[in-house]
Every structure is written in structure tokens, then in C-alpha cells.
Amino acid sequence: MNSLDKHLERRARELYLEASQRIDPVTAGRLRAARRHALAAAQTPKHHLTRWLIPTGAFAAIALATLMVWQPVPHDTLTSPNQAISMSGAGVDMDTELPPDAEKTDPNLYQNLDFYGWLAANNSQHDQPAKH
Amino acid sequence: MEPEDASTDDAAMSSVAGMLDAELLIESAREIPATLDAFLAQVERRAFRMAELQLRHREDAMDAVQDAMMRLVKHYRDKPAAEWPPLFWGILRRRIVDLQRRRKVRSIVVGWLGGGRDDDGDELPAWEPADHGPGPLDRLQDRQSYADMAAAVRQLPQRQREAFMLRMLEGLDVAETADAMGCSKGSVKTHLSRAMHHLRDQLEDWR
Numbered sequence: 001m002n003s004l005d006k007h008l009e010r011r012a013r014e015l016y017l018e019a020s021q022r023i024d025p026v027t028a029g030r031l032r033a034a035r036r037h038a039l040a041a042a043q044t045p046k047h048h049l050t051r052w053l054i055p056t057g058a059f060a061a062i063a064l065a066t067l068m069v070w071q072p073v074p075h076d077t078l079t080s081p082n083q084a085i086s087m088s089g090a091g092v093d094m095d096t097e098l099p100p101d102a103e104k105t106d107p108n109l110y111q112n113l114d115f116y117g118w119l120a121a122n123n124s125q126h127d128q129p130a131k132h
Numbered sequence: 133m134e135p136e137d138a139s140t141d142d143a144a145m146s147s148v149a150g151m152l153d154a155e156l157l158i159e160s161a162r163e164i165p166a167t168l169d170a171f172l173a174q175v176e177r178r179a180f181r182m183a184e185l186q187l188r189h190r191e192d193a194m195d196a197v198q199d200a201m202m203r204l205v206k207h208y209r210d211k212p213a214a215e216w217p218p219l220f221w222g223i224l225r226r227r228i229v230d231l232q233r234r235r236k237v238r239s240i241v242v243g244w245l246g247g248g249r250d251d252d253g254d255e256l257p258a259w260e261p262a263d264h265g266p267g268p269l270d271r272l273q274d275r276q277s278y279a280d281m282a283a284a285v286r287q288l289p290q291r292q293r294e295a296f297m298l299r300m301l302e303g304l305d306v307a308e309t310a311d312a313m314g315c316s317k318g319s320v321k322t323h324l325s326r327a328m329h330h331l332r333d334q335l336e337d338w339r
Contacts, residue, residue, distance in 0.1 A: 005328050008335065009300045015278040016301040020177040030194060031176040038201040039169055042209055 164213050171216050172201055179224055182297055185282050186228050196231060200224040221298055222312035229290070284334035288327050291315075295323035296331070 023031075109116075165171045176197060183193035200223040208219050285293055291313070298309045299320065310317045 004332065008328065008331060011277075012281055012331075013301055013303065015281055016181060017178070019278045020181045023177050023180060027180065027190070027194070028177065031180060031197065032173075034194070034198040035169070035172045035176055035201055038172070038198070038205045041202065042205040 164217065166213055168205060168209050168216070171213065171220075172204075175217075175220060176201070178302065179220070182302070183224065183228055185285060185297070186293065187231055188286070192231050192235075196224060196227040199227050217302075217304060218308040218311040221302060221304065221308075222314065225294055225298070225312055232290075280335065284331055287334065288330055291319075292323045292327035292330070295320050296327040299324055 163174075165174055179197045179200065180193055183196040184190060187193050187196065200220060203223050204216065204220050208216065211219065285296060288296065294313055295309060298304050298312050299306065304312065306317045306320050309320045313320060
């Protein structure tokens with residue numbers, strides 16, 4: 001920086017500081033009031049409740065949403081055993097399906113299983129026409 | 133010969149006294165007070181002058197200074213006192229830029245609404261808020277030099293003006309100016325060099 005720049009800098013700063021000292025009383029009073037207002041606003045106690053309200057609410061909403069999405073759904077509540085029996089018996093071929101629950105089926109069915117087998121075989125022989 | 137000698141001595145004494153006053157002003161401006169209240173009391177008038185010089189509007193300048201004070205106290209009151217000057221001038225600089233942008237947007241909106249051209253279709257000057265306070269020349273009266281300097285500084289591009297005002301007028305060092313402007317030290321030096329070159333041409337009478 002040469003001497004001319006230094007002179008320019010010095011002169012400009014002098015004028016600037018001098019002009020700052022010569023501010024009219026009304027403006028100076030308003031500046032004082034603004035400063036006191038800023039300092040007073042900083043000394044008022046902060047409302048910690050309002051500060052935590054938004055994060056707490058957001059966390060609660062996220063937790064609720066997570067709970068609703070990831071909650072395991074029990075299969076029993078969807079289809080009870082009785083509903084399952086009635087559903088399976090309604091539209092499917094009963095001849096090819098075993099009873100859905102052996103414990104709840106009539107025990108006589110299993111005791112006479114041989115008889116039913118013989119009956120089925122005998123019926124099929126009677127149904128076939130005799131070949132001459 | 134004696135009366136001439138006496139008048140020369142008086143002039144010399146007056147010049148020396150003026151220089152001492154200026155020295156004291158500059159030295160007092162560089163001291164950093166220990167309390168935030170004292171710091172703000174020290175800088176509030178200079179901040180107002182700086183904002184007024186850039187915004188050309190007293191109420192906007194007052195708003196900018198008040199907002200800068202509020203933000204400094206709210207966010208940085210626990211910082212070391214040595215960090216307050218660059219923080220404060222940085223906040224004030226951003227606030228001034230915000231107000232200038234807002235004014236520009238307002239000017240564009242006025243232009244869209246048909247207020248930007250006169251009856252002959254010529255473009256009107258950009259909208260400026262009315263300033264009902266006394267102008268700088270009225271207030272300073274015989275401070276023509278300050279008015280000349282202010283006019284020359286206003287002609288500088290934004291970044292050059294900021295670098296000149298923070299570095300030369302406010303007396304921040306290069307690092308503090310860079311912090312306040314949010315740029316590198318090299319950028320500060322470049323902006324400042326260009327500003328000084330421009331001002332040398334504009335203020336030839338000061339030589």
C-alpha cells in the first residue's frame with residue numbers, strides 16, 4: 001500500500017468516525033433503545049416447554065406410525081379353525097381332501113375305514129358293464 | 133513578520149490537535165470492551181452510518197442495526213469478546229444485503245404492475261422508499277468531504293464496497309474482514325485493491 005492509499009485510508013476513516021460521532025440526538029436515542037431492547041430480550045427466560053414441544057410431538061408421531069406399520073398381525077385373528085373348515089368344505093372337492101382336523105372328525109369314520117374302502121371298490125366293480 | 137508567524141503556528145497547532153483527535157477516535161474504535169453492552173454502545177453509531185451509507189435510508193438502516201444487535205446478543209453473547217466485531221459486522225452486512233434484495237424485488241413488482249414506466253414508455257428510476265429525515269448534507273452541513281466519500285463509496289460494486297468499509301473504515305484486519313464477508317483473505321485483498329483503485333480516481337481532490 002503506497003502513501004497515497006494510506007492517506008486515503010486515514011482520511012476516509014477520520015471522516016467516517018467523525019460522522020458517526022455527529023449523529024443527531026433522536027437517532028442516537030433510538031439506537032440506545034434498540035441496544036437495551038436487544039439485551040433485555042436476551043435476559044428473559046426461555047420457554048423450555050415450547051422448545052421441546054415440536055421435537056416431542058414429531059417423535060410421538062414417528063413412533064405411532066412405526067408401531068402401526070410394523071406390528072405383527074396374528075393369523076388366528078384372520079381365520080379361525082371353524083372358518084377354515086367351512087371355507088375348505090364349501091368349494092373344494094371333498095373326495096380328494098382329508099378332513100382338516102383329525103381330532104374334531106367323527107372317530108367312527110376311521111374305525112370303519114376298511115369297510116368304506118371295500119364299499120368303494122365293490123361299487124366300482126358293479127358300475128362297470130359286463131364284457132361278453 | 134510576527135503576525136504571520138503566529139498564524140502559521142496556530143494553523144500548525146490546530147492541525148496537530150486535529151490529528152490527535154483523529155488518532156484518539158481511531159484508537160478508541162479498535163478497543164474491544166469486555167461486556168456486550170459496552171461493545172454495542174461503542175459500535176452502534178458506526179453501524180448506523182455504515183448501514184445508512186449503503187442503504188441510503190435511515191429507517192432501513194435503523195432496522196438493520198437493531199436486527200444485527202438482536203442476533204448478536206441472542207446467538208453469540210457467550211462467545212469471547214474478541215470474536216464479536218467480525219460476527220457483528222458480518223451479521224450487519226448480511227442484513228443490509230437482505231434489505232437491498234427485498235428492495236430490488238419490490239422494484240421489480242412495481243415494474244410488473246406498470247409502475248416502472250412513465251406515460252412516454254420511458255423507464256422510471258428504481259423504486260426507493262421515501263426518506264423523510266434530513267439528508268446527510270443537511271445534517272453534516274460543512275462535511276462536504278464525507279458526502280464526497282460516501283458518494284464515491286456508493287458507486288463501488290457491492291463486494292468492493294463491503295471490503296473497503298470493513299477493512300478501511302471499520303479497521304478490521306484481513307482475516308476478520310474475510311470472516312465478516314464470508315470469503316477468503318485473497319478475495320478480500322482483491323476487492324480492496326480494486327476499491328482503492330476506483331476511489332483514488334474518484335477522490336483526486338484529497339491528494
